[in-house]
Amino acid sequence: MTASRSGFGALLRAWRDRLSPADAGFTVTSGRRAPGLRREELAELAGLSVEYVLRLEQGRAKHPSAQVVGALARALQLTRAERDRLYRGAGLLPPRDGMISASVPPSIQRLAARLGDVPIGVFTADWTLAWWNAMWCALHGDPAALPASERNLARALFGGGPARAAMLTVHSERGQDAFETSIVMDLKDAASRYPADDGLEHLVGDLRGTSAAFARIWDMETDAAPHATDSKTIRHPVIGDIRLDCDVLNVPGEDLHLVTYTAAAGSTHAGKLDLLRTTGAVPAPLS
Template structure:
């Protein structure tokens, strides 16, 4: 690892990122342009001390997950992302693999929709970006160990991932959500046959989960469509929302949003969650 180059790149790109583009409110007390070190640490899911050590070249050999988290937090474009990976002594993500990179424009758009619960998923249904309203509605995904932060683990796994998912009902039926995810994952597996991590994810659940195996064996074309879901929240009770899945052409991402009609009781519940979510602290993004 070229620690000096890595740290210099992180500092340079942190200084150029407008806090507003990351969902933070610029105040008169802001000492300098750019993202504060504390804000970068929060977005990347790292400690402030560790970010400082990286920038000063005192921390070496950051993991792939750490570098990926920093690239997303800094909203780097692909050439810059690859440059940061190489500065860390790592190979950039290769073609033919599921890409967890969230383009800067997508992050800016999501950051400006802070009143809407938003989660951004990679093609393998790994959760790679979410905001405070997602936390408020569903709970903080950072409690889930990084390798298990996927919808597949939430639906078919055990442990923290399964415990994270709050009771969720769909108007399409009790099995509709799970069958749609499995059908989409099967299609994704056909598009990324060289992705070893994706193959291991599928093989592991086909062996460990009879329900996953049954749905996998019967999966047919199942396009991702809008749905009405009811989330049982521990503080406000049932919240019925429209769930829409938006795709990003060229990035193979899924942007999941939850909205309620203005003036409805469910919109009032989301408003209450928004007030208590601490939106002034900005969005939350973690590596997965």
């Protein structure tokens, strides 16, 4: 398939103009002229450069990858049908049914955008980070600095690449073993639901071959450990240790994990979270 130089760019521009900045988590000021998202805002949401988005809209970048198109579809809060149209406009086949979807419904993105005071990350069934807000970046570092293939929690826990190097020191009240076991068992459950997903098969095969800990847990005869509220202490390089309640909320019908971090009002750690919110302190670059 070949991409239409004008069609793909026209879709980007039309859907960028359609999306409300407030629904995307941006503050709307009275002097704003653009009816929808600015080009730099779309670039920020999709983890792309402004120049590359401009080239896509003008038809000068002719072969965007599936990862780029997927990131743009999420940033633009497209429906599944619109997402498939964007893939075809790029000369790509849309994701097949029965595969893990990285699509985050517009309603979930709008909800998360309105909770801007809370660090929020949305993960797919294989624990790949598909969407995050500014507070997530302030707490964990900007995921856009990582290659898309490395924005995966299992790779951060068991891999040896950029994801592992970027992960901050985290102490789980449940214990690190319990946390790691829950993630591996969750992947094992996902593998039973998505047996034809090549990406998940590659992830599991890679980690089984390179991580003895992952292989040991994978081969355990045990049921998947349910996710529960956990208290985690994160060693942030700017503000020091911050203790937060971490909740994993599953989105019915979408096979997504919405991860949030909160602190009790008036606590020392709530004050540290406020400091992150007001200063936008971000850890050292992830790459």
